[in-house]
Structure formats: C-alpha cells, structure tokens
Amino acid sequence: MPDRPDDQTTATATAAPQSSIRGMAPATTGRGLEAITPQGKTSIADNVVAKIAGIAAREIDGVHELVPAGAGAAIAGLASRVTGGDTRSLGVNVEVGQQEAAIDLNMVVDYGVSIPQVAAAVRQNIINRVAAMTGLTVKEVNIAVTDLYFPEEQARQNQPRVQ
Template identity: 50%
Template sequence: MPETTDRTSANAGTRSRNEAGEKGTTLKGRRGTDAPGGMRGDTTVADRVVAKIAGMAAREIPEIHNLGGGMARAFGAVKERVPGASGDITRGVSVEVGERQAAVDLDVIVEYGASIVDTAGDVRANVIQAVENMTGLEVVEVNIAVHDVHLPDEEEESEGGGGRVA
C-alpha cells in the first residue's frame, strides 16, 4: 500500500506567544530533509501584525477618511500631538486570529458623498486580499462599523488653532 502524507496536520497552526508575550498564530511547516526548503520550520504571526496589515489595507481605499470611533480617535489625536509619537495604524482595528483563520473588525469614517455600501465592499475586498496574501491565514469575515461621515468643510482634529484658549 503506498504511503500518503497528511498535509492538513503537517500545516496545522497553533496559538502561541512570542518572546515579547504577544499572542499570535504559528503556522506549522513540515520537518525533515524530504520537505521542500520553503516548507521547513514554523512561522509565527503576531495578532498586531494582522491588525497593521488590515489597517493599512483599509486606509488604501480613497473614500475612507480615517479609522477609529469616538474615544479611539480622541486618544489618537492626543497621542499624535506628543513629540516623537507616531499615529497608531491599528487604531479602529480589532482582530481575532485563530489557528488558520482570522476575523477583522473595523471602525471607519467615510468621506461625504461616497457610497457607504460600495466603500465597505471595497474595504472588505482589499483587507481580505492583503491579510490572506501576506499571512496565509483565511479571513472569514471583515465587519465594518461606520462611525461618522467626514464633511468637506470640517476641520481636522489634529490641526491646532481656532480655539478660544491659546
């Protein structure tokens, strides 16, 4: 009887923590010299990596003004004013990463005049493509919550001035 290889168990992932204690997923490779070079060993992808990929992919859609809702945007605006601090690309992004799958939740602000339904579809497609291509994880869902619509004449929260107190 010919010997068969069970690829599903050879490539199954497990949850783990990296050296910094962050949660992530470990994609298990095959062992031994008979396995192709690209399949030997394990690859660990931290949850924060998936969140960054999803955040960047969502921001690539032109109709997306910003990510984050209410308090997240307020804290982000304060953080951006601190010298040396940079904006957090994962603001407004929440992910759940399992062994072989990921789910993404996004809080977005859409530009006025854009079709919310079409924009959400574009964001979903871009996030799914980016996360799946970069991590090898299957994205099972991308949930989008539209928190606001950015009007053309609204000032940015990060711009200074205009206040009564100097």
C-alpha cells in the same frame, strides 16, 4: 507555503485554547499565529494582522480615517497620535484563530461617497491582503461607519479667525 509536496505545514495557535467564537478555531490572546514546518517556525502576531487590515482599509478611496471605538480607545488613539506612536492599527480589532481571522473596524468616510460601495471595497481589500500576507482565511470583516468627513469644514477650520 511548502517548498516540496512532501513538506507539511502545521498552523497552531500559540495560546491555550479558548471557547470557539464566531465558529472560528480557538483564538489566541495576542500572541498570534504560529506555523511550524520541518524547516522552522513562523509566528505572526495579532497586531501584525491588525496593521495589515488597517493599511488595506486606508487604501480605499472614500475612507477618510479609521477611528478607535469608545472613550478609552479614543484617549489611547489621541495619546498615540500626540506621542508619534504607530497608528496603522488604530480603529482595528482582530481575533486570530488557527486558520481564520475576524476583523472589526471603525471608520470615517468622505461625504458624498456610497457607504455600501466603500464598505464592500474595504472588506474585499482586507480579505485579499490578509490572506496574501498571512495565509489566514478572513471569516468576517465587520465595519462600523461612525462619522462623515466634510472637506469644506476642514478648510474653514484652517482659515484664521481675523485678518
């Protein structure tokens, strides 16, 4: 944000322009957003936006967890859990342009909650958090609810088979 009215901020993608996707400005290839001011340069990596979105989604009641999509992503997710890797962006995919971002996420919700209400709350929280922390406009948040979580099943799994 400019300190004075005469300061100008220019946001540019750090990668070579690609074809426009979803009406967005050219996307980056993982290097993120770059803002240049007379006082210096600020870069925001795509994985930072993904982590913000993942954390924002998990802040909503009714979201049990975010999960990766596809077999390869599931294996990568399992590996990061086993090795203690960072799972905050697990299940989140982002496209970051010069001024906008599009976010896709896969989640498991708690049984009994209103899925449309949870999805709307997740979408709004992601839009607010990403905008507040990065200055990007979130063009869309696509949510796939891939499963339901049943707490009573978890309780049964934690009980010993024999006593």
